[in-house]
Amino acid sequence: DADVTQTPRNRITKTGKRIMLECSQTKGHDRMYWYRQDPGLGLRLIYYSFDVKDINKGEISDGYSVSRQAQAKFSLSLESAIPNQTALYFCATSDPTQGAGETQYFGPGTRLLVL
Amino acid sequence: AQKITQTQPGMFVQEKEAVTLDCTYDTSDQSYGLFWYKQPSSGEMIFLIYQGSYDEQNATEGRYSLNFQKARKSANLVISASQLGDSAMYFCAMRERTAGGTSYGKLTFGQGTILTVHP
Numbered sequence: 001d002a003d004v005t006q007t008p009r010n011r012i013t014k015t016g017k018r019i020m021l022e023c024s025q026t027k028g029h030d031r032m033y034w035y036r037q038d039p040g041l042g043l044r045l046i047y048y049s050f051d052v053k054d055i056n057k058g059e060i061s062d063g064y065s066v067s068r069q070a071q072a073k074f075s076l077s078l079e080s081a082i083p084n085q086t087a088l089y090f091c092a093t094s095d096p097t098q099g100a101g102e103t104q105y106f107g108p109g110t111r112l113l114v115l
Numbered sequence: 116a117q118k119i120t121q122t123q124p125g126m127f128v129q130e131k132e133a134v135t136l137d138c139t140y141d142t143s144d145q146s147y148g149l150f151w152y153k154q155p156s157s158g159e160m161i162f163l164i165y166q167g168s169y170d171e172q173n174a175t176e177g178r179y180s181l182n183f184q185k186a187r188k189s190a191n192l193v194i195s196a197s198q199l200g201d202s203a204m205y206f207c208a209m210r211e212r213t214a215g216g217t218s219y220g221k222l223t224f225g226q227g228t229i230l231t232v233h234p
Binding site for chain 2: 033040041042043045048058088090092099101102103104105106107108109111
């Protein structure tokens with residue numbers, strides 16, 4: 001079974017709808033992240049959480065919110081979806097005890113299309 | 116200024132040959148980590164290799180090696196004996212310490228290089 005899972009894997013929604021993307025991990029990592037990927041722009045950080053009580057905005061948090069329900073679960077919500085939020089969304093986890101070598105492990109991604 | 120720069124939008128290589136993917140970085144920190152990830156057409160992000168700024172040896176993982184030139188601030192990925200399955204997007208990333216200098220923060224990614232391996 002995959003260590004980092006994301007649901008749904010694909011989602012089509014309409015402008016103005018609220019949607020939630022979910023991420024679960026079995027790696028036991030404290031840190032979790034949400035990224036979006038747009039063609040030609042690489043990965044951009046939306047939100048990150050260094051533990052259950054520590055949630056921080058990334059570089060592109062406007063229009064998004066998150067919830068860290070437990071160490072293993074980190075959800076991303078689009079409050080009112082708009083077409084330019086169409087992208088590939090990744091969840092990732094990492095173990096801070098690795099220091100500079102702290103590697104992020106990614107989920108399989110969620111492809112979101114906002115019409 | 117860009118923290119991570121990958122100047123090659125696309126690269127082509129013949130099967131079984133070696134290829135180098137370029138990555139330069141910008142940091143004033145002395146302690147940092149450099150990473151390479153592979154993204155096949157299926158979309159997942161696969162960790163390939165890590166290099167620490169204090170590591171004296173270049174990192175190697177199977178057919179992947181990292182040509183680390185600290186003074187030039189470059190961390191190029193070398194793939195030896197290319198295979199058709201190496202065709203993918205490759206991302207370079209860096210982790211620096213947080214502003215307080217007490218812990219390591221987020222990863223910053225480059226824009227990626229698309230590698231195509233020809234038979």
